[in-house]
Amino acid sequence: MSYIVESSGRRIIGDSIDTFEHDELTFIGANLPHVWHNDERYFEAVEPSSHARSVTLFFDADKLITAFEGMVTMQKLKSILQIAQRGMKFFGQTKEKLKALLLQLAAEEEGFERMILLLKILDTLSNAEEYELLSGLGYTNNYQLKDNDRMDKVFKYVFANFSADIHLDTVSALINMNKQAFCRYFKNRTQKTFVEFVNEVRISHACKLMADGEQQISSLAYACGFNSLSNFNRFFREAKGLTPREYKKIMADNKLAAYQ
Structure with a gap:
């Protein structure tokens, strides 16, 4: 999950090619190729006030599901993780809620509170309806690390x-x-x-x-x-x-x- 705090440019997610701006929140499933390229002004000394900043949350979906299996109903989360294989861009109240939780998680020190915030993020994801899919339905990842x-x-x-x-x-x-x-x-x-x-x-x-x-x-x-x-x-x-x-x-x- 990535939130663009400050930046603009072009991004590629699967077979989706588009521009991005600050305040964009996306959720990218496992093994979906993705890259963000900032506009040139973020690399030029003539605009020292321009800073590309983002907050990103990484987690292993399989380990997460295994850890919580049997404790809570995971079907909704499994479904949204499957949907995320095409890349998701959030809007509306869902984006605002996820953004607030993500920024709070990034600011929180190590401890039990971070786990609670992660669970809240997962719960919000599981019930999300305000999003658009980015990559095409028939897209297949043929990339290799090289x-x-x-x-x-x-x-x-x-x-x-x-x-x-x-x-x-x-x-x-x-x-x-x-x-x-x-x-x-x-x-x-x-x-x-x-x-x-x-x-x-x-x-x-x-x-x-x-x-x-x-x-x-x-x-x-x-x-x-x-x-x-x-x-x-x-x-x-x-x-x-x-x-x-x-x-x-x-x-x-x-x-x-x-x-x-």
Whole structure:
């Protein structure tokens, strides 16, 4: 379970590619690949006030269930742990309750109180309904430990360069592969082509810009690395099930409702 205290950037959870902001709370099941990449400003000395901070709780689900089996009804917890295999992002009162318990647990000294707080977190998880699933239903983890450094190089390069043309020769050379081998390798690990991955990164950035209300739709395509407005509209609809205009209206309506 991870709570973003202060940071923003892009994250990958399974086959989900999206932006993240501070105050996000996620719960990631065992063996689900995940990575958060902070925005560049968190690495630049020109913004010394920017600090990437998070609070994370790790626990072994199998050992936990074994320890409490027979003491309490575990079926709800087992169910939510199974759901967490796709990654969960919480909202509403569930997020606020889990956040408060997690921060209290992090501040607590060793002792019985920490166990009580952990049990409260597990109870809240077991009854959670306010969440969205992140990774696709058919996603299968094909990563191996040796893939971490290679894939991280690719992710970092795409996140830093998605607004410009990205050439397959350049990216495959980063991990010492030819283009054909790289394409097979990348699809096997992510269950999507490299082009699909790049376009999803671009679409997620477009969604962030629209949610912030920073740009007109007509300029979004080029700001996010698409070479035409028609391609942008097509890929956006494929990814989100909405046109960019429909998505932006929903974001604007949600902002208005929040202030009323």
